[in-house]
Amino acid sequence: xxxxxxxxxxxxxxxxxxxxxxxxxxxxxxxxxxxxxxxxxxxxxxxxxxxxxxxxxxxxxxxxxxxxxxxxxxxxxxxxxxxxxxxxxxxxxxxx
Amino acid sequence: xxxxxxxxxxxxxxxxxxxxxxxxxxxxxxxxxxxxxxxxxxxxxxxxxxxxxxxxxxxxxxxxxxxxxxxxxxxxxxxxxxxxxxxxxxxxxxxxxxxxxxxxxxxxxxxxxxxxxxxxxxxxxxxxxxxxxxxxxxxxxxxxxxxxxxxxxxxxxxxxxxxxxxxxxxxxxxxxxxxxxxxxxxxxxxxxxxxxxxxxxxxxxxxxxxxxxxxxxxxxxxxxxxxxxxxxxxxxxxxxxxxxxxxxxxxxxxxxxxxxxxxxxxxxxxxxxxxxxxxxxxxxxxxxxxxxxxxxxxxxxxxxxxxxxxxxxxxxxxxxxxxxxxxxxxxxxxxxxxxxxxxxxxxxxxxxxxxxxxxxxxxxxxxxxxxxxxxxxxxxxxxxxxxxxxxxxxxxxxxxxxxxxxxxxxxxxxxxxxxxxxxxxxxxxxxxxxxxxxxxxxxxxxxxxxxxxxxxxxxxxxxxxxxxxxxxxxxxxxxxxxxxxxxxxxxxxxxxxxxxxxxxxxxxxxxxxxxxxxxxxxxxxxxxxxxxxxxxxxxxxxxxxxxxxxxxxxxxxxxxxxxxxxxxxxxxxxxxxxxxxxxx
Numbered sequence: 001x002x003x004x005x006x007x008x009x010x011x012x013x014x015x016x017x018x019x020x021x022x023x024x025x026x027x028x029x030x031x032x033x034x035x036x037x038x039x040x041x042x043x044x045x046x047x048x049x050x051x052x053x054x055x056x057x058x059x060x061x062x063x064x065x066x067x068x069x070x071x072x073x074x075x076x077x078x079x080x081x082x083x084x085x086x087x088x089x090x091x092x093x094x095x096x
Numbered sequence: 097x098x099x100x101x102x103x104x105x106x107x108x109x110x111x112x113x114x115x116x117x118x119x120x121x122x123x124x125x126x127x128x129x130x131x132x133x134x135x136x137x138x139x140x141x142x143x144x145x146x147x148x149x150x151x152x153x154x155x156x157x158x159x160x161x162x163x164x165x166x167x168x169x170x171x172x173x174x175x176x177x178x179x180x181x182x183x184x185x186x187x188x189x190x191x192x193x194x195x196x197x198x199x200x201x202x203x204x205x206x207x208x209x210x211x212x213x214x215x216x217x218x219x220x221x222x223x224x225x226x227x228x229x230x231x232x233x234x235x236x237x238x239x240x241x242x243x244x245x246x247x248x249x250x251x252x253x254x255x256x257x258x259x260x261x262x263x264x265x266x267x268x269x270x271x272x273x274x275x276x277x278x279x280x281x282x283x284x285x286x287x288x289x290x291x292x293x294x295x296x297x298x299x300x301x302x303x304x305x306x307x308x309x310x311x312x313x314x315x316x317x318x319x320x321x322x323x324x325x326x327x328x329x330x331x332x333x334x335x336x337x338x339x340x341x342x343x344x345x346x347x348x349x350x351x352x353x354x355x356x357x358x359x360x361x362x363x364x365x366x367x368x369x370x371x372x373x374x375x376x377x378x379x380x381x382x383x384x385x386x387x388x389x390x391x392x393x394x395x396x397x398x399x400x401x402x403x404x405x406x407x408x409x410x411x412x413x414x415x416x417x418x419x420x421x422x423x424x425x426x427x428x429x430x431x432x433x434x435x436x437x438x439x440x441x442x443x444x445x446x447x448x449x450x451x452x453x454x455x456x457x458x459x460x461x462x463x464x465x466x467x468x469x470x471x472x473x474x475x476x477x478x479x480x481x482x483x484x485x486x487x488x489x490x491x492x493x494x495x496x497x498x499x500x501x502x503x504x505x506x507x508x509x510x511x512x513x514x515x516x517x518x519x520x521x522x523x524x525x526x527x528x529x530x531x532x533x534x535x536x537x538x539x540x541x542x543x544x545x546x547x548x549x550x551x552x553x554x555x556x557x558x559x560x561x562x563x564x565x566x567x568x569x570x571x572x573x574x575x576x577x578x579x580x581x582x583x584x585x586x587x588x589x590x591x592x593x594x595x596x597x598x599x600x601x602x603x604x605x606x607x608x609x610x611x612x613x614x615x616x617x618x619x620x621x622x623x624x625x626x627x628x629x630x631x632x633x634x635x636x637x638x639x640x641x642x643x644x645x646x647x648x649x650x651x652x653x654x655x656x657x658x659x660x661x662x663x664x665x666x667x668x669x670x671x672x673x674x675x676x677x678x679x680x
Contacts, residue, residue: 005147009145010145037111041107041241046244054119058122064163078153
């Protein structure tokens with residue numbers, strides 16, 4: 001099993017990701033506005049359809065952001081693990 | 097009609113607009129996070145991290161990127177449709193008010209239930225007009241339902257979200273989708289025909305140097321190339337060394353994304369504008385109140401100029417560069433197929449150039465000149481057509497930046513910063529041609545400050561160039577031709593009468609006083625083909641079709657020295673007196 005890793009590069013990617021991604025957004029605002037659409041557009045069946053669809057999109061967006069953050073944290077953990085492995089000179093297969 | 101009128105009156109388009117702007121903010125956030133993922137993917141190249149864990153991480157990152165793009169696109173579509181609905185409802189309510197006004201003008205009234213009451217002598221035409229306005233308003237309002245029910249058109253199976261485990265593509269939309277094929281139906285044999293063949297594996301990201309990039313592209317299978325172009329256009333669009341057709345295809349995809357991102361950015365900027373409530377009308381037409389709004393509008397205008405040029409079917413064009421990460425963005429567009437050209441003429445324009453105001457005009461002049469050059473080349477048996485490229489790959493200095501130390505047209509800082517980009521672009525053209533087993537002549541046309549960019553690039557980085565023509569030049573940043581590293585007899589200089597820039601010698605020796613430079617005529621004269629050549633005057637007239645200078649620039653591009661019209665030779669001073677020869 002061949003591999004190589006530069007923990008600093010991985011750490012750098014994780015850190016830069018945090019900076020580039022910007023702060024997480026509160027998706028409650030769009031969810032509230034979506035819920036209010038049927039009242040804002042009375043008599044339009046399309047508004048009844050759009051409201052839950054927007055809410056689900058917000059939920060998916062939230063989940064996606066959470067997975068992205070987990071991915072970022074995973075990179076940081078990987079960088080730490082590689083540093084430890086280097087320090088303790090673990091066999092290659094245990095740190096791939 | 098009574099209930100419908102009541103519903104239209106009770107509608108709140110401003111709430112819908114608020115939802116549209118919030119959706120635009122989500123789109124912007126999704127684009128930003130997607131961009132962060134793309135940068136991360138590019139940062140973590142196999143040279144830094146390789147192995148099973150790295151491949152898993154790369155796969156997860158790719159999945160996240162795919163989902164993110166879909167989310168961002170969905171938000172943008174929602175934002176656009178909600179904004180349109182808000183505008184339509186406002187318009188319908190305005191029509192309702194208009195119906196009341198027209199009725200009142202005829203001494204009539206529209207009752208809450210929609211009935212029209214008025215004097216006995218109410219003209220039938222007036223009654224018809226009022227009822228027509230009412231019906232139009234109600235029809236407009238009802239049509240909004242269809243806009244909302246259609247929902248965003250989401251891409252189907254392009255993403256590979258399996259490793260994320262939280263999303264089903266069908267969950268993202270609510271619109272009626274075509275039914276999935278029933279695997280039990282005869283003839284389908286359990287195969288979903290919507291699914292493509294198993295894709296080729298996604299290769300490692302490309303290297304950044306043009307020669308290595310050309311080799312990377314040459315080493316990809318057709319399937320891998322298709323996959324890269326479909327899924328990672330951001331790898332290929334800016335890839336100096338990739339063939340032009342691939343860059344064009346990738347950049348057109350990136351253009352579409354950039355347009356969506358810029359639209360979302362504009363909507364978001366409008367919302368952030370403290371006067372947003374005043375400036376957003378039914379047509380969602382923001383007025384430039386804040387810097388953010390103006391910048392977003394400029395970005396959209398730049399993209400619109402690129403889109404309009406590509407939509408012009410009068411000639412084939414290739415979008416060779418589209419970098420929207422810079423402000424202003426960078427663009428390069430060809431006037432033909434670069435991959436089959438015998439010669440290329442690359443125009444580097446100068447001071448005050450912007451995409452939105454100059455791309456179309458430069459393209460037209462470059463196109464006309466290379467058409468002349470192609471005729472010259474054919475007449476003398478030279479290989480292939482001559483294709484032009486308008487290279488707006490650097491942020492040209494602007495008038496308002498004259499007093500800026502780092503951006504002023506009076507210094508070489510901008511040129512020095514532009515040089516690596518121009519050199520890499522030229523090296524990429526050369527590497528792509530070499531990789532395809534072709535030889536291709538590349539000629540640089542440098543106008544005004546663009547000639548300084550050309551000079552500094554040649555002086556410092558020595559890109560592969562066959563010849564250089566500069567016109568309206570304030571100097572090349574050198575004191576001798578030898579400092580440019582060009583073969584003998586391949587530097588050409590045009591100076592028009594009454595061009596105040598040309599004799600300034602602001603950056604090094606005045607180009608027409610460089611020993612070894614060939615002077616090109618810009619005067620009215622009879623051209624070698626017997627047609628009249630017009631005089632070029634002032635600073636921006638050199639590429640005007642029908643002018644002697646445009647003829648000469650074409651002859652340089654075509655490599656037909658016998659067709660050059662020589663200009664007056666300036667006396668070479670014994671001691672050059674450069675004003676500036678900045679080296680960095």
